Amino acid sequence: MREPVEVRRQRILAAVESRGSARVSDLAAELEVSVVTVRRDVEELAQEGRLRRGHGVVRSTLAARDIPAPRPPDGDTVAVVVPERHTYLYESLHGARSVLEASGKRIALHIAPQVAGAERPLAERALKDGAAGLLLAPRWRTLADEEADHAWLAALEVPAVLMERRPAAGSALHAMDSVCSDHVHGVHLAVEHLVCLGHRRIVFATRDDSPTARTLRSACARIAGAHPLVETWAWVLSAPEAGQEGPYAPEQTAGLHEVLRRTGATAAVLHGDVDALMLVQRLADHGVRVPEDCSVVAYDDVVAGLGTTPLTAVAPPKADVGRAAAELLLERLDSGAGGHAPVRRVELLPSLSVRGSTRPL
Template sequence: MSDERLFGLQRHERLMDELRRHGAVRVKELAALLGVSELTIRRDITALAAQNLLTKVHGGATLPTDLAPASAQRRHRAAPRFTIGMVVPSLDYYWPPIVGGARSAAAAQGVAIQLRGSTYDWAEDRRQISRLIEAQQVQGLLLAPNLEGDGVGEMVQWIDNLPVPVILVERQPPRWTPTKHQLEFVRSDHALGVELAVRHLHDQGHRSLGLLLSKGSPTSAHLARGWDLVCAELGIPAGLVIRESVTMDQPGHRDTIAQLLAQCRAAGTTALVIHSDPDAMSVAQYCAEQGIAIPDDLAIVAYDDEIAQLVEPALTAVRPPKSMVGRIAVEQMVARLTEGRRRPNQRVLVNPELVIRDSSMPLPFALPPA
């Protein structure tokens, strides 16, 4: 394979990564990011649009959408092999890249996605799932239901009895449940994600760390387990774990952050892992107001990497593989629908990555002016 061909494939992969992450891309920004001409990016977009991996728009591209012109749909789309229903608890924070990855994989696989937005509520989950089933248009379901609380067994049983195959997305049922089928899932390995954060901070010399968990998040249990394991392996205290939301839209968030930082001072804590980005941003902003220097006085690693780069200083963050989770879920469902019950059940964990920025690294020494 020629270098030119290889570089083209690499550009296409990077372009699609940016598209899945943001939902839309602009030619000018991509050209600057990839260090090529705008003409080259336009050609790349045209080539990917011909494969129905994206939709060309003026000045850029978006993920494939049913809003594309009918003539373009007729040129690029045959009748879908399958229609897959997808129910997610949010259509704004965290979930758009997962949906984008699912749509991209669906376009490549020749299948359709019917998307429904729900909430973190069993009743609404059931209502949206039931609507998809009653319409008799879907052959499989990708679901992210609420699996917290005392009624989780009942919800898992209800899902297990649905008349079409189900794959859970960013969700995991209890390790053992008395169901006809052990439910398949695809999710980020959040325990590994927090381990990446802790080991990075440990490498920077921090020995007293704290973990701030977003209250009520399904991710919290995985983060807490990973935290206990890595702290035990490194021989550092694991006691400072706080389960509280401190986003700016929470009443009394400043008082909560003040109490958190008082606990850090009392424990000699020099670094925090904070889930999620909005909470980390709130802590960073409060620190700036109080003259607490990041990372000199307190290092911070955020978890989610949705908006972590927008803070000053930019926050080091663990980035769950959101678009890849959506992509693998669709590919797994297509394999299930194609091969049937002879295909062994799969439970897939996808590794996050650590994006290192200024909030966890020593600031460079500034030379005095000449």
């Protein structure tokens, strides 16, 4: 489906603001549109005063000399920055909203386009508009994206809490408040459920393009590799576009049905819900029935229960993550500049919803 013009222009604007400047040809390649289309968008944005045009180059209007001094925080507004097209984090947003609105805070919602570094200009704009605190869920498709955000996040001068993002130990963000799901425990729930049903050979199909996806992949390898009853396990990408840069071995990019037959696996853990539903459809196309031939556990539980065969799923406490993050942020705001409470890293345990896609071997 063709991307709406305004969404594409917002992505261009976010990309240029995050870098200061960008070549038109590079933007066209990133957005997978023609150079002519980008030139037309840039011209419109320039006429609106939101960008500066050069010869083949676009520059941000937010150069340091052009940015007015931020307004003092008004105490009533909290900015929430989440990625576009991310239903999982939207549930966390609704959880945070219930807490913030009950406390009398106004929410300023900022949707970050799917462009590396898109969150920074949105956060800076929110602070310029007087936001007293921030709730952030950066997309961070790659580790490089995450590390590129360390410096400005660590330098924030207002209380900020990361949602569903766990700062790496020893990093610049190690001393930043965060609330997230314990995804290692989520994988443990999935594996134990399948093992208790008699399954001994399991395939894991996960994404590899977010901090959650990378945590899941690592947890799958560690838990399955150490489990005394798991005889064989394998890992594949859950969708062709779900990986970060770099080549993958043939078995990591092979079709799920091929890996199931090669390994003799009778069960699979699939991340996330939409990918899981599509993979189940593809299995049916290749004569693999769920759950008769393969038991399936999905990970996320946003729409897993809506399939023709409702999927057993690990359900991270998405809304509770948002509520806990908002409560932590409110505590920081209430304590004021003189507060010296220790940094908190909160982890909430997922649960397992058993449905029709799993059964005893």
